[in-house]
Amino acid sequence: MTSPTAFPVLTGYLRNNIGFDGVCMTDSMGMAGITSGYTVAQATVLAIQAGNDLLSLPPDLDGAISALKSAVSGGTITESRIDQSVLRILKLKRKYGIFDNPFVDANAASTIVGSPDHRASELTAARAAITLVKNTGNALPLNLTADQKVLLVTVTSSTETTTDAAARFAPYIAAKHANMQSMPISESPNSTTRNSVKTAAASCAAIVVGTSRANLYSSQITLVNDLIATGKPVICVGLREPYELASFPTVPAYLCTYNYKTCGFAAAADVVFGDYNPGGLLPVSIPGTSYAFGWGLNY
Numbered sequence: 001m002t003s004p005t006a007f008p009v010l011t012g013y014l015r016n017n018i019g020f021d022g023v024c025m026t027d028s029m030g031m032a033g034i035t036s037g038y039t040v041a042q043a044t045v046l047a048i049q050a051g052n053d054l055l056s057l058p059p060d061l062d063g064a065i066s067a068l069k070s071a072v073s074g075g076t077i078t079e080s081r082i083d084q085s086v087l088r089i090l091k092l093k094r095k096y097g098i099f100d101n102p103f104v105d106a107n108a109a110s111t112i113v114g115s116p117d118h119r120a121s122e123l124t125a126a127r128a129a130i131t132l133v134k135n136t137g138n139a140l141p142l143n144l145t146a147d148q149k150v151l152l153v154t155v156t157s158s159t160e161t162t163t164d165a166a167a168r169f170a171p172y173i174a175a176k177h178a179n180m181q182s183m184p185i186s187e188s189p190n191s192t193t194r195n196s197v198k199t200a201a202a203s204c205a206a207i208v209v210g211t212s213r214a215n216l217y218s219s220q221i222t223l224v225n226d227l228i229a230t231g232k233p234v235i236c237v238g239l240r241e242p243y244e245l246a247s248f249p250t251v252p253a254y255l256c257t258y259n260y261k262t263c264g265f266a267a268a269a270d271v272v273f274g275d276y277n278p279g280g281l282l283p284v285s286i287p288g289t290s291y292a293f294g295w296g297l298n299y
Contacts, residue, residue: 010051023088025054035059041067048077053085119263126267131256131280132297133245139233139252141274141299142177148205150180153197153227155187155212155220155239157260165239168262169210172269188217198226206233208272212260214244221247228252237268246288256280274299 014020026047029035034043044064047055048071058064071077093099112118132140144150152173154166166184174180181200185193201207207227214220225248227234235253238244242256255271255278257264270276281296 007050011049015051021088023053023085023092024051026052026056028056029058029064040064041070044068045071045076048081048085053088122261122263123266126257126259126261126263127270127276129256129258129280130267130271130276130278131242131258131282131295132253132271132278132299133242133256133282133286133291133295134251134254135297136252140235140255140272142206142233142235142272143274144177144179144205146179148179149203150177151197151201151204151207152180152182152210153207153223154182154184154210155214156184157212157240158187165210165260165265169265169268172266173208173272176269176273176275185220185223187212188219189223190219194219194223194226197223198230201227201230201232204232206235208235208237210237210239210265210268211244212239213241215247224248224251235272237272239264242282242284242286242291245286245291249289256282 010024014024029040029043029047038046040058040060040063044055044058044067048068055064068077072079072082142150150173152166152170154169156165164184166182170180170182173182181204183197183200185197189197207230209224209227211220211224214224221244224234224236228248228250233253234251235255236245236248236251238254238256238258239260240258242254242258245251245254255268257268267276271278277299279296279298281294282291283293285292
């Protein structure tokens with residue numbers, strides 16, 4: 001069996017150093033970072049050896065189960081190691097009363113999932129996460145007169161299958177400033193779309209752009225830089241990872257929501273118009289910039 005010292009995070013630090021004995025689980029085992037380097041069998045065995053108790057979404061469930069059985073029968077993973085995970089999982093189930101009441105009341109789901117309390121907690125978390133990375137010349141918060149128009153440009157991610165992002169973001173901006181125009185764009189807007197956006201920007205006092213992984217789409221970068229060149233205040237709301245900031249380093253203001261959920265749009269609108277003072281910190285450093293892990297501004 002591989003020595004625990006070969007897995008310093010979950011086994012070495014979390015289990016042995018600080019004594020955590022709760023359940024650990026992976027993120028999706030189907031992510032490219034795993035599948036590009038390991039087979040399902042290899043990833044399964046290594047994840048258990050590392051200290052995980054549950055594996056999430058292996059791309060080949062039968063293959064993962066077979067690999068784990070083979071690892072145990074061959075001595076690569078001991079039965080006692082499996083017993084440890086089983087015991088942790090059983091303790092967690094007991095803690096939440098799953099043995100006494102194992103069945104979900106499907107009829108009650110609509111009054112629990114997405115309830116007002118849940119939505120309030122979701123918004124609180126989204127607000128707390130927002131990171132104001134850049135705010136040159138105090139571009140934020142926006143303070144506009146009623147006759148000054150805001151242009152909202154929102155990228156609809158290719159991962160969105162049911163709801164257009166602009167249709168979810170626009171109402172929150174409009175609630176703060178009624179004089180606004182909303183324009184949805186794709187991740188890779190063509191020249192016609194970019195020209196339409198620039199034309200609309202000409203009559204606006206400020207521009208809010210909801211970007212999505214712009215560093216992967218040259219035409220999205222081009223649009224943002226073209227809008228910056230107008231000299232008008234451009235506020236980028238990074239809806240995914242913040243690495244894109246290196247692609248338009250002269251943008252006056254940049255804030256990160258880290259999510260494409262409706263709560264993220266609501267929280268972003270609160271920050272843009274000063275109804276919430278951002279306090280989030282960067283969870284990563286942004287290559288090509290001076291913005292490092294732990295950086296964050298506020299008002």
